[in-house]
Amino acid sequence: MPQVVIYYTPDLEADGAMPTLCRTLADAMLTVRDEAGAQVFPTGGVRVFAYPAAHAAVADGSGDYGFCYLNLRMGRGRSAAAQQAAGEALTVAAKAHFAPLLARRHLGLTLQVDVGDEVFDAKFGNLHPLFQNKKG
Helix, strand or coil, X not given: CCEEEEEECXXXXXXXXXXXXXXXXXXXXXXXXXXXXXXXXXXXXXXXXXXXXXXXXXXXXXXXXXXEEEEEEECCCCCHXXXXXXXXXXXXHHHHHHHHHHHHCEEEEEEEEEECCCCCXXXXXXXXXXXXXXXX
């Protein structure tokens, strides 16, 4: 279930290079390792989705203000250190991605990591088997 969902103000559509951000964050998720050096997120389970807000109001409205909310949601079972490492890896990737934009205009960024306490969790499909025999 490791997934990043991104909500952003529509003005970032032109500036933000959202397809690139999605790939950058997915790649960052694949680099996260636990205390034993094992990959934290299974390759077939990594996904990043970005949605522009249909309507938005940011700050007092007096300037060219953008906003991007990034939420990593993962299932239970990963250590606190692995959860922290995931948040840090995504923060580094997002800061690097948005650095040119931050140099030109005002932008608020929030990254939040949530661990699921699911009451129901069904997973099915044929994506995971593609990566079961691949290392990394």
